[in-house]
Amino acid sequence: xxGVMQNPRHLVRRRxxxxxxxxSPMKGHSHVYWYRQLPEEGLKFMVYLQKENIIDESxxxxxxxxxxxxxxxxxxxxxQQVVRGDSAxxxxxxxxxxxxxxxxxxxxxxxxxxxx
Amino acid sequence: xxxxxxxxxxxxxxxGGISIINCAYENTAFDYFPWYQQFPGKxxxxxxxxRPDVSEKKEGRFTISFNKSAKQFSLHIMDSQPGDSATYFCxxxxxxxxxxxxxxxxxxxxxxxx
Numbered sequence: 001x002x003g004v005m006q007n008p009r010h011l012v013r014r015r016x017x018x019x020x021x022x023x024s025p026m027k028g029h030s031h032v033y034w035y036r037q038l039p040e041e042g043l044k045f046m047v048y049l050q051k052e053n054i055i056d057e058s059x060x061x062x063x064x065x066x067x068x069x070x071x072x073x074x075x076x077x078x079x080q081q082v083v084r085g086d087s088a089x090x091x092x093x094x095x096x097x098x099x100x101x102x103x104x105x106x107x108x109x110x111x112x113x114x115x116x
Numbered sequence: 117x118x119x120x121x122x123x124x125x126x127x128x129x130x131x132g133g134i135s136i137i138n139c140a141y142e143n144t145a146f147d148y149f150p151w152y153q154q155f156p157g158k159x160x161x162x163x164x165x166x167r168p169d170v171s172e173k174k175e176g177r178f179t180i181s182f183n184k185s186a187k188q189f190s191l192h193i194m195d196s197q198p199g200d201s202a203t204y205f206c207x208x209x210x211x212x213x214x215x216x217x218x219x220x221x222x223x224x225x226x227x228x229x230x
Binding site: 004031033040041042043044045048056058059091093095104105106107108109110 | 120122148150152157158159160161162165205207210216217218219220221222223
């Protein structure tokens, strides 16, 4: 049962380093979404990608954050020059198509980033 | 921008009791209201979802009640079990016609005592 696969599950970075989080969508899914969960908060949408395209990045911070979903390979969320406020759980989700009711998004188990 | 207010923040229920979690939203032009269940260290998993053209949906011990005029929906867990102990999030779509951009409530930590 290959769900949404994320790695690494846990990542520790020093301030100023780069963090790279990877996500492989569920088999047959071509739409990928990244969400961020800060401590004691609900999840917040960051970006929506299809293969080789960013569809909606309205939730991405303007600086230091970028995302891609190449033709081959996993989607990658990249955070440059990390700061302590970037410490959070980052969840990837996928869906087989642009969602409508009954065609929901499925989340991975998350990547926990700790910035020290 | 969608706003979703969830209450209570935490809830303690005895085994066999009913757990009730409430959510209120602002924007009305949406067609999908899901509830997610999240265990510690895990990702959110879809529990149950409802369209606004029905007032109630039941799946096993889980029921969503929807009040469109009040812009509220709630999750009821009947015969609550210790295994139901988790954080529950309600969510609402941020843009009509596409349910990927969900706005989540802040979550309710449910503890079911044996």
